[in-house]
Amino acid sequence: MSGAEVAGVIAAVAFLIIALAVAIIAIRLSGVTKEIKQTVAEVNQTLATINGEVKPLTNEIEALLTKSNTLLNDVNGKVAAIDPVFTAIGELGESVSDLNTSTRNLASKVSSGAQNATKVTVAAKVGQKAMSLLKKKEPTKD
Numbered sequence: 700m701s702g703a704e705v706a707g708v709i710a711a712v713a714f715l716i717i718a719l720a721v722a723i724i725a726i727r728l729s730g731v732t733k734e735i736k737q738t739v740a741e742v743n744q745t746l747a748t749i750n751g752e753v754k755p756l757t758n759e760i761e762a763l764l765t766k767s768n769t770l771l772n773d774v775n776g777k778v779a780a781i782d783p784v785f786t787a788i789g790e791l792g793e794s795v796s797d798l799n800t801s802t803r804n805l806a807s808k809v810s811s812g813a814q815n816a817t818k819v820t821v822a823a824k825v826g827q828k829a830m831s832l833l834k835k836k837e838p839t840k841d
Contacts, residue, residue, distance in 0.1 A: 700708075
């Protein structure tokens with residue numbers, strides 16, 4: 700065998716090895732492709748089942764949302780009707796606060812005026828005495 704024939708045999712063996720490797724890869728790739736097809740078929744079946752079960756659930760959710768909107772509108776209407784009550788309660792609270800402030804002011808004036816009360820009492824007695832004296836001195840009309 701000459702060098703060219705040896706090179707040809709080596710090239711043929713190398714080509715055979717490459718062809719076998721490609722064939723093995725192609726066989727494995729076809730196996731993977733079959734598994735992918737099965738997986739896709741199962742996913743499609745699962746999605747079909749889920750879609751079938753989601754449809755009634757979607758209808759129930761829509762009905763629930765409709766009822767929730769109706770309830771919310773009803774609550775908003777009732778809150779609007781009650782709003783003046785809360786306004787009146789707020790104003791009443793302010794009035795009570797003002798009354799408390801006035802009562803405190805009066806109490807402080809009364810307590811400071813208690814010191815002057817004895818002077819007022821004495822002055823009132825003097826005034827009464829003066830009035831009684833004046834009534835005695837008035838001439839009577841006949």
